[in-house]
Amino acid sequence: MKILFVSPVGALFSGAEIAIVNLMQFLSQQGHEIYNVIPDNLSKKDDKYIKMMQAADIHLYQLSTLKWWWQESTTLYESNVDAVKAYQHKNIAEIREIIREKNIELVISNTVNVFQGALAAACEQVPHYYIIHEFPFGEFGYYKEKIALIDQLSDKIFAVEGALYKTLLDYFSSEKLIPFIPYTNAKVQQLSKGTRNRIVSIGGITDRKNQLELIKAYRQLGQFDYELVFIGSGDKNYIQECEEYIHHHQLTNISFLGYQSNPWELITDKDILVLPSKLESFSLVFVESILNGVPSIVSDNLGHQSSGKYFNAGFLYALGDIDQLVLLLSETLQHFESRKLEAEKIKEKARMLYTLENVSSIFLEKITISESSKEKESLSSLQSLFGWSLEKDLLELIRGNEVTVYFSDEKGEYSPLRKLSYPLRNSDCFEISIKDTKSIRIDLTEHPSIFTNVLLKTEENNQELPPSLYKGYFREDKMIFYGKDHHIEYDLQTVQADTVIFSYSKESNDFYGEFLGQELTEAQAKLDILEPAYGQIKSEYDTLYHQYNGVIHSRRWTIPTKIINFFRRNK
Secondary structure (H helix, E strand, C coil), rough: EEEEEEECCCCCHHHHHHHHHHHHHHHHHHCCCCEEEEEECCCCCHHHHHHHHHHCCCCCEEEEECCCCCHHHCCCCCCHHHHHHHHHHHHHHHHHHHHHHHCCEEEEECCCCHHHHHHHHHCCCEEEEECCCCCHHHHHHHHHHHHHHHHHHHCEEECCCCCCHHCCCCCCCCCEEECCCCCCCCCCCCCCCCCCEEEEEEEEEEECCHCCCCCCCCHHCCCCCCEEEEEEEEEHHHHHHHHHHHHHHHCEEEEECHHHHHHHHHCCCCEEEEECCCCCCCCHHHHHHHCCCCEEECCCCCHHHHHHHCCCEEEEECCHHHHHHHHHHHHHHHHHHHHHHHHHHHHHHHHCCCCCCHHHHHHHHHCCCCCCCCCHHHHHHHHHHHHHCCCHHHHHHHHEEEEEEEEEEECCCCEEEEEEECCCCCEEEEEECCCCCCHHHCCCCCCCCCEEEEEEEECCCCCCCCCEECCCCCCCCCCCCCCCCEEEEEECCCCCCEEEEEEEECCHHHHHHHHHHHHHHHHHHHHHHHHHHHHHHHHHHHHHHHHHHHHHHHHHHHHHHHHHHHHCCCC
């Protein structure tokens, strides 16, 4: 069967993405022909993801886009709305073409955050499944208003087993909604030998993952000879908040190890895993800890409850109840050997239960070629709205909302033949190879725009490179472009590097109106000051002008002038 998956990010930092990559690989092994559509991620390509697709013989399509998720998923600057819509229109048309050219028999959208495949399938009258990993509240609460449409666009809906499945039964029929277990190809390995107990937490350092709650519990525990270790990259502001708390309370023996491609290589047989996350659908890190026999303490968010119930494992504390967390930490440290032995027993059962074949069997069972529902047939009438034709002005808007990097030739001149283009985003950071070029020119859109944090630096030593030419306007800390041909140039002849990094942030154009208003006000004030002086000067000019005309047109002036001109002609 030819199956097209539409993925939300095209990278392996997302648990939802990891689970579906495993599913795609499994279905490919079972003889299905798998296709995968992802956003192009020009500035942040995940090479590992791409290599996994190639190794599994999965046909990968990377589509250029401005915003891949629903517009409501994050705030859009007003100036970007039309361009975003145009790009999404284009992406739907591109997926429709893939469906037609490759004779796709089933489209599967991974997460409710993507919709292009669902609309394309409806237009082409091809069955469509949604795979939902998100609760309709909190961070993803925006999709609650779209549930009716999601239902209409779906022949089947798969939801993570447990709390999420039960929640979504209030919105979808039990005949259409199917529970499933996300699968992670966890590296089950022999843990290294530890010398003493540590408290470890794995995951992105973010407010949703809630590491500050664990730090507060660690302080209250008061046993600072036990090391507290955090593994994962994260939000800079939240990390700073954690560090400020640590500094303020003079806490010691706390380490942040950053992102690790295989965090379990750093885990020892003496470690305790703590996951204080506020919300999960089915925590894969928790699953991995169970499969590796690591004693775990987790918050009682709905996802942890689902994972814990499935494996009958882990100790849960009430989210926000630091006293209870401290008690569980104290008991686990005090009775570590018995807790470790219990975790090892659960591990053996879990490894037999949690296999790719077992977890994916529900998809093999439900994936069939079927006729689209009457509701979907009615949606096919919308196909004319999602074709290839785009209005000329929208195409221009798309082209104008790009960051274009031009590379100079041997003569130092720029040509359209030597350039790279990236979608304009609210903020971005990307690498630029500067081999064989003396300078670069960067055009930050063709439309009036405002930017902050515009920076070019070398990759190796973070040396900031100043512009050699700037066509725009500086106001305070903002870089303002208006009019035509605005750009920045950088001289690279003395730069000892092969790669530089360019970054920027786009301001809301609300400021643009404020800026123009201020400019107008200041100009008017200057005019008000100059107007009296102008009136006086004009009056003096008029008087002098009349005096001048009175002289040159008088007989005393005209007769001598005629005599002089006569003698000049007769010389």
